[in-house]
Amino acid sequence: MDKKTEEFYIRLKEELSNTSAWPSEYLYKFIVPTDASKIEAVEKAFDNMGAVINTNQSKAGKYTSVSVNVRMNSPEHVVEKYLEVATIEGIISF
Structure with missing residues (x-):
């Protein structure tokens, strides 16, 4: 992880x-x-966590947005999950 990402x-x-x-x-x-x-x-990545997951494909169909609403235990767990999904090729988190 680069310094800028770590600071984020x-x-x-x-x-x-x-x-x-x-x-x-x-x-x-x-x-x-x-x-x-x-x-x-x-x-x-959010399996068995009681997450509500919604997907929506872009107009051109090249990309899909994935929204995940889930109960997390702490800010550390939130960041751990971001780092876990960061290994998926081409994913953008925001």
């Missing part, structure tokens, strides 16, 4: 700690190339 996650943890009571609902948003295996990999 440190700042995210601090902001989440200061703005939410934990455990708390958290909304992840990702964009992945439209590929069933990549979408499935995102869904599998």
Whole structure:
């Protein structure tokens, strides 16, 4: 992980700690190339967590947005999940 990415996650943890009571609902948003295996990999990362997952394909069909609403235990767990899905090729987290 590069320094800029590491600083982003440190700042995210601090902001989440200061703005939410934990455990708390958290909304992840990702964009992945439209590929069933990549979408499935995102869904599998949140398997057995009670997550509500919505997908929406872009107009041209090249990309799919994946929104995941899930109850997380702490800001550290939020960041751990971002790092877990970061290994999926072509994924964009926001």
